[in-house]
Amino acid sequence: MSLLTNALEEIPDIVISRLPIYLRTLRLLDAQGAEVTSSQELGQLLGLSSAQIRKDLSHFGEFGKQGTGYNVAYLCNQLEKILKVDCVWPVILIGAGYLGHALASYNGFEHRGFRIVGVFDSDENKIGTTIGATVIQSIDAIAATIQRYRCQIAIIAVPATAAQQVADLLIATGIKSILCYAPITLTVPAHVRVEYIDPVIYFQHMTFYLTKGCIDE
Amino acid sequence: MSLLTNALEEIPDIVISRLPIYLRTLRLLDAQGAEVTSSQELGQLLGLSSAQIRKDLSHFGEFGKQGTGYNVAYLCNQLEKILKVDCVWPVILIGAGYLGHALASYNGFEHRGFRIVGVFDSDENKIGTTIGATVIQSIDAIAATIQRYRCQIAIIAVPATAAQQVADLLIATGIKSILCYAPITLTVPAHVRVEYIDPVIYFQHMTFYLTKGCIDE
DNA sequence: GACGCTTTGATAATTTTATCACTAATCAAA
DNA sequence: TTTGATTAGTGATAAAATTATCAAAGCGTC
Helix, strand or coil, X not given: CCCCCCCCCCCCHHHHHHHHHHHHHHHHHHHCCCCEECHHHHHXXXXXXXXXXXXXXXXXXXXXXXXXXXXXXXXXXXXXXXXXXXXXEEEEEECCCHHHHHHHHCCCCHHHCEEEEEEEECCCCCCCCEECCEEEEEHHHHHHHHHHHCCCEEEECCCHHHHHHHHHHHHHCCCCEEEECCCCCCXXXXXXXXXXXXXXXXXXXXXXXXXXXXXXX | CCCCCCCCCCCCHHHHHHHHHHHHHHHXXXXXXXXXXXHHHHHHHHCCCHHHHHHHHHCCXXXXXXXXXXEHHHHHHHHHHHHXXXXXXXXXXECCCHXXXXXXXXXXXXXXXXXXXXXXXXXXXXXXXXXXXXXXXXXXXXXXXXXXXXCCEEEECCCHHHHHHHHHHHHHCCCCEEEECCCCCCCCCCCCEEEECCHHHHHHHHHHHCCCCXXXX
């Protein structure tokens, strides 16, 4: 089977969503000096069944050797190709509050395939100031940056009240994927993909399973 | 059916994971002054089918009225009870880097059921300094804070290299749920729940669906 | 009050996802 | 070389999740 899959087969999104986890773990194993691994070992590390991992990978080709397992470096490479992160994607960041600063300062993006190429804010007082080497620009400058880098990915790190408006602007300017840190669900056209990060969603998921133990009660 | 469900029925985790999204949207509707809504309207806002929303809610009881829909305030209340966020949960935060600062400064936790009651770091230079009104404490002080607040939830916002060690410490001290911002999969006992936030995982998911357009290529 | 429109909640049907079970390949050691 | 222990890949099966369907109920209008 060809690497980027036979066009007849539609790969489930849930499979795609696991690949980055596999990749992250494989790169850790690689960094630890492991030459080979197995679906069983990976499954143990990730809390998944070995069958699931083999099945997931089988959508894209054959990467292992029976009796031996997978060559870590090779599988890393293949996954990077499948996910198209064997290169660096330009990303723009909207919002230069505390969160925007944390994201812009994070140095874990580049070696995993992403670089923040522009930071934007609407606050006049922030425009022109810097985060590390990056100058915060006016919202008006977004289009130019997107064009220059052919940027398809944006991070929204503005307050919830401004997020939809920012999203509309980004989409009008050609952004195809948005990572939204604002705690709202955006309304976007079908060709735009949005992923959300809202820590409270995770907390509220957790508390369902906890026995109640609140402050002042 | 009783509110917190008939013990015979095991509610799928995937259903639980959607409830916080429903709650978030309902509270938005409430803030906008909406008195009632419908599974159809909610579904439209969230990109889900109305049947799914009705089915999800049906695990917990009957909250709507045929022909009318759901009373927004009432359904909010019920979801808050189901998720046990009709109160404030104490949370501790480990790691006072940029991300830790962003989290500690965020004022969107409290009204959704959570309060950061302690911030900890291993860096001697940070200990004793403040984020807003919160004093950064030594890692050694974690146990006392957990005990004092009967804290069950922790946020890990330390580098990947330290995360497992911190997790082990937290678990030994009684933490039951961890929100992990470090880009690794933690190894934890079965009774501990971990949720992960790693933006790169989302980016790499997105790029699978994008046409390649990297920097310098 | 009857009628038309809407909506829920329940059940059935369908689709999707995960698991199982097995074959063939690989390797190390006897 | 043979044997035993592993392991990938895969078609079949089981489980889970989503979607479709529909009766009953509510509301507004005539």
